[in-house]
Amino acid sequence: MGTENETANYKVKDIALAKEGRLKIEWAERHMPVLMSLRAKYKQKKPLKNLRIGGCLHVTKETAVLVETLRDLGAKVAWSGCNPLSTQDDIAAALAAGGISVYAWRGVSKEEYYWCIDRVIDLKPNITVDDGADLVFYLHEKRQEHMASVIGGCEETTTGIVRLKAMERAGLLKYPMMSVAEAKTKADFDNIWGTGQSTMDGILRSTNIMFAGKTIVVAGYGHVGSGIAARARGLGGNVVVTEVDPLPALTARMEGFQVMPMKEAAKVGDIFITATGCTKVITAEHAALMKDGAILCNSGHFNVEVDVASIEKISSKKREVRPNNVEYTFRSGRKVFVLAEGRLVNLASAEGHPSEVMDMSFANQLLSILSLAGRAGKKEKLDPGVYEVGWEQDALVARLKLESMEIAIDKLTAEQMKYLSSYGKGT
Ligand SMILES: NC(=O)c1ccc[n+]([C@@H]2O[C@H](COP(=O)([O-])OP(=O)(O)OC[C@H]3O[C@@H](n4cnc5c(N)ncnc54)[C@H](O)[C@@H]3O)[C@@H](O)[C@H]2O)c1
Structure with missing residues (x-):
């Protein structure tokens, strides 16, 4: 078992690793310009104030940048890893030392894995963030008493979406899930x-x-x-x-x-x-x-x-x-x-994806969370189901990424736009 601190609400392998982890998180921040620009944009407004967010997603330096962004935007956050071998203990320690309720260490047993998820659910999350659908599935199966306060969730990976769509088909999915996994600026970059x-x-x-x-x-x-x-x-x-x-x-x-x-x-x-x-x-x-x-x-x-x-x-x-x-x-x-x-060998034997590409995946996570938060308590609340993130979000993430790389692209002229939406001009 990891080292625990009841009052600070965390359980990690060794809190003394925090300094090392913090340096890695700073490195990731430097290489995640889109997510950092969104953090800067929304930090003052605190659009996630009064929201509790529970996450079950690989505890890496890039995830730490997402988690700390959610906190800076006002959310109360609790997090666990989504694979027994993917947690980076120094990152978990740095998050815990920074006041995040993190329950994760490398090498958890199956029992410990679900103990960590249970602690995340103890937060009574309004929004869930999954990578593989273990948190959302466990909540539906074992902790239904906390379902009522959930407004929606986000899923990071293809396999999670396969599971969620199967739950939806079986009529079991009880809240809306944003398919970050299928966003073009996620799947066509992160996965590839x-x-x-x-x-x-x-x-x-x-x-x-x-x-x-x-x-x-x-x-x-x-x-x-x-x-x-x-x-x-x-x-x-x-x-x-x-x-x-x-x-x-x-x-x-x-x-x-x-x-x-x-x-x-x-x-x-x-x-x-x-x-x-x-x-x-x-x-x-x-x-x-x-x-x-x-x-x-x-x-x-x-x-x-x-x-x-x-x-x-x-x-x-x-x-x-x-x-x-x-x-x-x-x-x-x-x-x-x-x-x-x-x-997964890329996370268990190495550090997972480079920060530059997780920048786009986690910008999508943040924008999807903001969209769920924006709908909370309003008429445009989504029914249970799996939802695509939409073209606008993909276009925004791609534009911000290009800007961060100082790459400009052409713009359609009025004549070109007209041509592309007409049928009259052929040979
Ligand atoms: N390691 C990581 O960091 C990481 C990152 C992203 C996705 N993933 C995971 O990787 C897996 C693949 O994701 P994807 O986005 O490429 O999915 P995908 O649906 O785009 O591709 C999967 C491919 O596997 C093929 N396939 C299915 N069963 C097969 C079998 N028995 N033999 C040979 N081919 C078979 C399918 O036909 C399909 O072409 C998923 O589990 C996903 O969650 C892992």
Whole structure:
């Protein structure tokens, strides 16, 4: 268990790490100009005054910038991590030392994980912020007594949206959820560029292996998988893609990657990276076909994509050979290496996405929270359901990001606008 302070309402690994964490948060602030400009814009008005916000989202330096922005805009905030291995203990300590109710430490057990979420719900949040939908689901299932005070929530990732839409279809979702995950300025940047780079970072920190000359198998060619495939190729890897959807499979082929079923890919890959949001994408059956020394990892949200339990079952020996790198020896003597226990390797083995891209994701979180707060108590309150953030928000985030990069773009002239909305002028 982490170190607790009842009066200050936090539980972290070691509060003495706060100074180190604060330096990292300052580094992130410097690289998150859009979120910081929104903080500056709204700080005086305090539009989140009297609101309680509960979050369950990876405790990283970028998340800390979001959390402290919510606090500076007037909200009372409580936070937990959304994955047992993604909390950065120095960041959690810095947040706690700064007065935030944070319940998170790296390596929580399943029981501790939900204990932390329970403490966040104790705040009786008006707005929930999720990454993977564990908080919203737990609130609906186990803490219904606190549902009445919730006006809405935000979801950060694809898998969370899949779960929320399933809840909506089953008639179980009881409040509106903003799909930050599907905002263009989130999914088309964070998932692609952020996960692409940070997945390489995680693999390198756990292995320090050379990509050039190796065959990298990427399972799933959606947002995350296509970003990973591009970065792996950039490092000199020969990339093979596996898919279940003919469209992304065809795109991957047109973009120059080999495409084949996992049973074929298993025989040729050196490094395997899952990015599907699906379950049992790599099982013991595949692992048994792999070359000696194959490296397996996952960048999808949950640790279900690489079936580590089934691999353990066919192994005669298991040992940790480097941090976040476990060697499994099969009875044949062949070995495979599993990184970060099959949990998202970019956050468990490295620091997660670079701040520059989380700047856009968390600007979307903040704007979605502001939009929910603005509707509270008014007629335009949303019914339960999953909502897109809308074109205006995407356009605003993109414009602010471009401005921060000192990039100007052209403007349509009146004549061009007329042309683009007319049908009269052809050949
Ligand atoms: N690690 C991170 O920091 C991070 C960041 C963003 C998203 N994610 C997670 O990554 C996962 C993928 O997200 P996304 O936005 O790319 O989703 P997506 O829907 O854009 O892409 C997923 C792709 O996987 C394919 N797929 C599904 N099942 C498959 C299977 N069994 N074998 C091969 N391919 C399969 C789908 O056809 C689809 O093309 C989700 O779990 C998401 O929450 C993680």
